[in-house]
Amino acid sequence: MKKKIAIIGSGISGLTAGFELSKKYEIHIYEKNSYLGGHTHTHKITENNKKYYIDSGFIVFNNKTYPNFINLLKKLNVNSENTSMSFSVNYPFEDFEWSGKNLKSIIFKNKNFFSIKFLKIIIGIIKFNFIAKMNKKSFLKIKIDTFLKKFNFSEEFKKYYLYPMCASIWSNPINKIKNYKTHFLIEFFINHGLVNLFFRPQWKVVKLGSNKYIEKIIRLSDIKFFLNNNVKSIKTSNDQIKIKNKNKLINYDYLIFANHANEISKILPNNFKKQKKILSLVDYQTNDACLHTDSSLMPKNKYNWSSWNFIKAKDDTARLTYWMNYLQNLKCKKNYFVTLNSNNLINKNKIIKKIKYSHPVFKHNKEYTYKKLQEIQGLKNIYYCGAWCGYGFHEDGVVSAKKITNCLL
Numbered sequence: 001m002k003k004k005i006a007i008i009g010s011g012i013s014g015l016t017a018g019f020e021l022s023k024k025y026e027i028h029i030y031e032k033n034s035y036l037g038g039h040t041h042t043h044k045i046t047e048n049n050k051k052y053y054i055d056s057g058f059i060v061f062n063n064k065t066y067p068n069f070i071n072l073l074k075k076l077n078v079n080s081e082n083t084s085m086s087f088s089v090n091y092p093f094e095d096f097e098w099s100g101k102n103l104k105s106i107i108f109k110n111k112n113f114f115s116i117k118f119l120k121i122i123i124g125i126i127k128f129n130f131i132a133k134m135n136k137k138s139f140l141k142i143k144i145d146t147f148l149k150k151f152n153f154s155e156e157f158k159k160y161y162l163y164p165m166c167a168s169i170w171s172n173p174i175n176k177i178k179n180y181k182t183h184f185l186i187e188f189f190i191n192h193g194l195v196n197l198f199f200r201p202q203w204k205v206v207k208l209g210s211n212k213y214i215e216k217i218i219r220l221s222d223i224k225f226f227l228n229n230n231v232k233s234i235k236t237s238n239d240q241i242k243i244k245n246k247n248k249l250i251n252y253d254y255l256i257f258a259n260h261a262n263e264i265s266k267i268l269p270n271n272f273k274k275q276k277k278i279l280s281l282v283d284y285q286t287n288d289a290c291l292h293t294d295s296s297l298m299p300k301n302k303y304n305w306s307s308w309n310f311i312k313a314k315d316d317t318a319r320l321t322y323w324m325n326y327l328q329n330l331k332c333k334k335n336y337f338v339t340l341n342s343n344n345l346i347n348k349n350k351i352i353k354k355i356k357y358s359h360p361v362f363k364h365n366k367e368y369t370y371k372k373l374q375e376i377q378g379l380k381n382i383y384y385c386g387a388w389c390g391y392g393f394h395e396d397g398v399v400s401a402k403k404i405t406n407c408l409l
Contacts, residue, residue: 002026003253005408006243008231008267011038012058012397013385014258015217016072020405022221028250029223030243032230032259036218039387040394042209043291043353047332053209054324056291056338056355058394060085062201065191066395068402076216079207083327085200086306089164090299093314096160099304117156124157129195132186144185145178164310165194168320170392171340171359172285184362188391205328233267236380256383256404260284260358264384275379278372282388283361287340294350297321297339311342319345360388378407 003025007014010031018027035041039057046052060083061069073080088099098118131151142150144166148158166177166185193200206212217223226245234255235242241255257264261279268275298305298321309321324336339346343354362369370389377383383404390396 004028004251005254005256006030006241006250006252007256007258008264009038009257009259009386010036010225011258011386012040012069012394013387013401014038014256015214016398016401017256017258017385017405018223019072019217019221020402021408022223024409025254027221027223028226028245028252030226030229030231030245032228034228036225036227037211037214039357040210040214041355042211045336045352047334050332052330052332052336053211054291054328054330054336054338055205055210056289056353057357058210059322059327060203060205061394062192062203064193064201066393068398069395072398073206073213076213076220078213078216080204081207081329083203083205083329084307085203086308086326087165087168088299088304088306088309089160090304090309090311091160092300092311097299097301097304098160099299099306117160120154120156121161124154125161127151128153128157128162132189132195142182143178144180144182147182164312168308168310170361171287171320171357172361176285176361180362184391209328231267234269236269236382239381241381254381254383254408256385258385258401260360260386261384261388262358275376278376279384281363281369281372283363284358285361286356286358288343289355289357290339290343290346290351291353291355292337292339292346292351293334294337294347295335296347297337297342297345298323313342360392362392377404383407 005021005025005027007018007027007029010029014029015036018029021027041055041057043054043056044051045054063070086100088097090097096117098121148162163174163177166180167174169188170177189195229245231243233244235249239253241252242249243252243255257267261282262284265276265279297311297319298309305323305326307323307327309323311319311321313319319340319342321337321339324330324338325332330336373384373389385397385400385404387393387397387400389400
């Protein structure tokens with residue numbers, strides 16, 4: 001008789017762990033939402049009797065920094081296609097916008113190209129890339145805001161490039177980005193080729209929507225899924241874990257937490273004090289996301305329309321709009337967008353779907369968080385994984401899950 005494993009959370013980590021372990025164990029996955037996937041969230045849109053699949057959460061990956069996720073796609077026989085990654089910054093109340101989509105948008109279609117402001121941005125990018133490649137250990141502990149002041153980076157570089165870029169990558173407000181550790185941020189930029197002006201990695205999207213890999217996992221495994229099942233507590237006794245499912249307690253031999261760190265802390269019993277303290281190393285930022293067709297949140301100059309489009313509000317909110325037609329190679333008449341934290345600015349008649357996502361806010365570098373997590377892995381037959389164990393992306397979710405499956409196989 002197979003031993004039983006409960007997995008809480010059906011994001012990339014929970015699904016990877018469940019898929020890898022399902023041949024040896026009986027797997028039950030508990031998901032609080034009405035759909036599987038967590039941040040993998042694909043919406044079916046019909047236009048002129050043709051179906052399009054648009055992602056609102058996880059969208060892009062690349063060959064260089066997502067090797068384990070790509071191996072998973074290959075194992076599942078899921079196809080991908082190339083996409084173009086570009087970034088624009090828009091300060092509408094200053095009448096200043098620019099895009100790094102291509103030389104045409106940077107030079108010929110950018111009215112700010114010959115301004116002192118834009119020159120300082122370019123100088124700052126070159127300077128930052130050069131210093132980042134030095135990757136000195138002295139960068140380890142200081143906050144990015146302190147680092148930028150120490151090396152006399154211009155306000156223009158910070159305001160119109162680095163902080164908008166980081167706020168967009170991690171879906172966090174700029175005041176929180178300023179507290180990120182320099183080494184964490186620089187390591188991410190180096191690994192993702194962001195410190196190179198040329199020879200950046202080729203970005204990709206899952207063909208016909210990211211949920212294609214979820215469909216394959218369901219089809220190729222015998223995992224039992226329990227949707228709309230928000231586990232609020234567990235009980236442990238004699239190396240057994242008890243979980244309530246529809247007013248019935250079910251015994252499990254192992255439990256894998258694959259949800260957010262703050263959610264795990266609430267589920268654990270009060271006597272798990274060390275676990276709760278370690279899980280508190282990661283905070284979370286809740287973001288409103290909206291799938292819509294309102295182009296008013298895009299740059300005024302259409303030549304500046306990019307994959308990612310940052311608009312600075314007068315408050316500190318990171319307002320980011322993804323141009324889904326460009327990202328997912330959609331051949332349709334309407335333009336589709338996913339925008340964060342701007343629901344009140346979007347034409348209500350053009351809204352397709354509103355969603356809430358939580359994104360991690362990192363207070364420490366990933367090595368420190370991982371090291372502390374090893375102190376509690378496997379205690380009382382309970383394991384912890386999630387994208388929050390790394391940089392917060394799909395590759396990190398797969399890697400954290402595989403580390404656990406290696407212990408249990």
